[in-house]
Amino acid sequence: MLVRLGAWSVLEAGQTFVVGYALARALDTGFLAGNARTGLLWLGAAGLAVCAAAYGTGRVYGVVAALVEPVRDRLVRAVVARGVREADAGALSGLTQQVEIARDTLAGVVMVTRSFLFTAVGALIGLCSLAPLLLAVVVPPLLAGVALFAATLRALARRQEAFLAADEALAQELGAVVPALRDVTASGAEERVADTVGERIEAELRTARALARLGTARVAALAVGGELPAVLLLVTAPWLLRHGVTPGALVGALAYVTQSLLPALNNLVHGLGTSGSRLTVVLRRLTVRRPEGPETATPLPSASEVPSGARTTEREPGRRPQPSPALSLAGVTFAYGPAGEPVLDDFDLTLPEGGHLAVVGPSGIGKSTLTGLVAGLLTPVRGSVRSYGRPVRPPEAAAPRATVLIPQEAYVHTGTLAENLALLRDRPVPEGELLAAADAVGLTPLLEKLGGPGATVAPAELSAGERQLIALTRAYLCTAPLALLDEATCHLDPQAEARAERAFAARPGGTLIVVAHRISSARRAARILVMDGARTTCGTHAELLRASALYRDLAGAWTARPAPVPR
Incomplete structure (x- = not known):
């Protein structure tokens, strides 16, 4: 040649x-x-x-x-x-x-x-x-x-x-x-x-x-x-x-x-x-x-290793069996379409009853997909999703619901405020219970402004934040023990958001998962799940500041820059 x-x-x-x-x-x-x-x-x-x-x-x-x-x-x-x-x-x-x-x-x-x-x-x-x-x-x-x-x-x-x-x-x-x-x-x-x-x-x-x-x-x-x-x-x-x-x-x-x-x-x-x-x-x-960067360092325990204290274990003589966790995802894989790239791949997660977990990560990483799987709106390609020991069923299934999902875009229908708040209950809600829920979540000022529980609601006249408060109070009144807040407070100010999340976290026997819109919301949770593709990690706020570069970036405007992690 x-x-x-x-x-x-x-x-x-x-x-x-x-x-x-x-x-x-x-x-x-x-x-x-x-x-x-x-x-x-x-x-x-x-x-x-x-x-x-x-x-x-x-x-x-x-x-x-x-x-x-x-x-x-x-x-x-x-x-x-x-x-x-x-x-x-x-x-x-x-x-x-x-x-x-x-x-x-x-x-x-x-x-x-x-x-x-x-x-x-x-x-x-x-x-x-x-x-x-x-x-x-x-x-x-x-x-x-x-x-x-x-x-x-x-x-x-x-x-x-x-x-x-x-x-x-x-x-x-x-x-x-x-x-x-x-x-x-x-x-x-x-x-x-x-x-x-x-x-x-x-x-x-x-x-x-x-x-x-x-x-x-x-x-x-x-x-x-x-x-x-x-x-x-x-x-x-x-x-x-x-x-x-x-x-x-x-x-x-x-x-x-x-x-x-x-x-x-x-x-x-x-x-x-x-x-x-x-x-x-x-x-x-x-x-x-090319040498591997710091992002490939050994991460924190994966989501499957979230300490729960409530996993079902083999029964030992003289010991009472432990209750089932509020949520358990085992080997879950999900993709949008047969040829799509998996959003979640062999994903494990265990959350105990009464737990408070915040989910953070970049847009499009799969946070809403995770809540859709937990709520039964999506079906995994592989793996199982169980809530309180029972398989998660689609919303139309005739079975008691263990999960209530509050999405970012709140739904309010024309009718009275009481009818909107009782939408997820089989029977009318007593007024005393309704007022107590409104006070806990922070709906009382809007309730008084509208004229009480019997006032007619015009959805088009409400702001996005007011509609979110109504949807949050409706979910608070629901009997489902597991609440999923998928950026459900993004139109509220930080004080109103904190009040609503504390109300859900304080529900007796209730379990809370929050897709955090603000990093301050994540800091209120006992555990934080950082979704970052293959580098998904879980831990406390302090642990993640040391071990997760993505979390440090998200938390950078709210916390002091941590000292460099020794290599």
Whole structure:
């Protein structure tokens, strides 16, 4: 393959030699000697050489493709193997972007390097054929320009890699922030997130400026190696003519420099300077295994290891059997559709009766999916969901309900306030019980504003927070012992949210799971479940501040930054 590439490159570079040499002969032995026919024949030969070179160029592209594609295939196999073997999260990016960058830049590097080498050899042979003295004018600045460019390649690759790393870090930061803007606002972390993103932007700006400053060296190399020889030929023209260089040879030398060497050097500097450095960086990223970051450190016990004190155990003589936990998820896997990526994968969770668990995590990580499974609105692909020892059934099943779910968007129907509050009860609720529930949850001001339990409710005239208070009081009056608050207080102020959550946590025999809208809500819970994909962890507020980087970010606006965790 390399022999074929060299052969076609010789044919392509033949025009470099022929064009300058034919132009010199057309002038010296043709037009300047009064023989127009000879001049035209030499120009015709130059034209034929250009046609032959075009044919050679076409064949070169085919050979380069045959050279590059096997390299791409090997990289694809390596990336896929590493992604499957090590569950590398960057395998998709490597397969869809970095491998293609490597293929394209490798082809570019081969083309420009080959073109410069063969063009330079053809031009130098032509100069020597015309007049060896011309080499003394052209070769020194050409070599100086190439040496200056070569000296900057290593630094250029380092700065290119620093720029790509800064760009990836910024993209990763934005990818995490943009989907979680609601969580950022809810936790009051706007300034902290803005500072973090701003640091990433400043880092990329610094690397971009450093890369641009190094670009001046490429301009200098191009000026010295490609443009200075033409200037020197013009400056030394009288001296060259006095020492036997013919006018045609001088014009041919200028053609070699301006039409062959300068374009070839320009392609080398810009092609190898950009594509070569990118190729170096991409190949290093594809072939060198990246070290695992701090996120892959050993996490806290998984959700399945939440201390419950209420697991069903084998009965021992003289001991009473322990009650079933309020909630138990065993090996639960769930995905939206047969081809969908699992939102929960082999997920375990145990919550004792009377427990208070807060669930936090980025938007879209699966918090609402978890509450849907617990409430029976969703059916797991694998695993079991049990509440107080019984399998969770769909809402339409004719069985006593152990769970009540309060979603973010509260439902209020037209009718009296008492009818709305008693919607989940089989019989009308005594007024005394209703008023006590309203007082516990914080509905009393709205109840008095509307005119009492018998007042007619117009849902469109209520604010989102008022509708949430009604839905919360309705759930509080429900006899289901397990309450799920899926951001059900997001439209309430922090004080009203705290009052409602404390009321649910204080229900006799009641168990509470809160999908936290604010990190302050999580701090009120006995245990906190941080959903973060494969790094899902569970613990107390203090434990998670030490062990979970995601939780530290969520809690950053509400708590002091913890001391670094010793490694």
